[in-house]
Amino acid sequence: MRIVNGTEAVFHAGEREAHRRFGVEELAREMQGTIAPQLSAGQARFMDAQAFCFITVREPSGALWSQVLPRVETPQGTYPLLAFGDARTFHFLADTERDARLLAGAGGAAGLVFVDFARGARLRVNGDLDVVDDAVLPGFRSPLGHRLMQLRVAQAYANCPARIVRMALPKE
Template sequence: MSEYFNQGQRQLQETFETMPLADRLQAGIIAPEINPLDAEFIEAQNMFFLATVDDKGQANCSYKGGQKGLVKVVDPTTLAFPIYDGNGMFMSAGNVLVNGQVGLLFVDFNKQARVRVNGVASITQNDPLLSHWPEAVLVVRVAVRETFPNCPRYIHKMALVEESAFVPKAQCATPDAPWKKLEIVADVLPPKDAHLASNEQDVLAAINRN
């Protein structure tokens, strides 16, 4: 019997009579490193979902967006990606500092395909790859524990309309985030953003929720 699955997973596999199937899939598709096909898939994406865990075991999931090549496959057992300017809370990056366990989900909605990567992350301000991504403030490296493709059955087919104008690009000025002009944060902006302080009131408009 495989030791890969935990007690809860085994309990449900037994309940729904899927244990032999689970064992076959675990042996056949879950790998300890990234193969060339998956590396090409990962580096072709302009976004991914990142799951992190804090020091209390509480999970957090974030959307990370950029240009194609947002995540770099350094080698078959290492991924790297940037942390850009955000809302100052550093939820994902802070979790990495106290608990490196991460899960990354890459989805190509046009092709209706996905790849999962789980591993242990580390983070630094002086990584040699920092200059690879314009305006990156940190670089996260992930030591791959496992990677595997996933059933595409429930992936909705969608096409990209346009990339966000706020994605940092080389030799291109990045627009300021509208929420930084809200009065509610005017007196607590970091020094680099202090010049943006204003008296805008519409919070929902600033985060596209209006």
């Protein structure tokens, strides 16, 4: 089946230009239906199974900043990487010192990539990032030196696994 409508609603101008340069405009039109404005249960399970993800934010200067976002470990224990509010919202912890640039990007757009290196699977989630009060998660209290972040999902989609290096744990 060929999808014939445009891609303006899904892809920003830079993405459309890249599609044009690489000659994949028709493929992009076909793939736009796989980009959802919310998470499926399977996507949430995939995200929840990861020990870390990669996050990119646009700083107030306009520069992009990317980093690894790991699970938070404290003397009281390890926190899950994510807490899900609903299909369009999830939360994670940011260290006030280590993640200062990430915190500076709050109030803007962010993109997260979750990769399962053993299976060669990758999921991309784009949305709006904010620092929120702990009260959004009833009974939750951020560990000392951390702030609770919230991402409101705008796009969720699987990425092509072609460039993922498959990794396996070394045999003992």
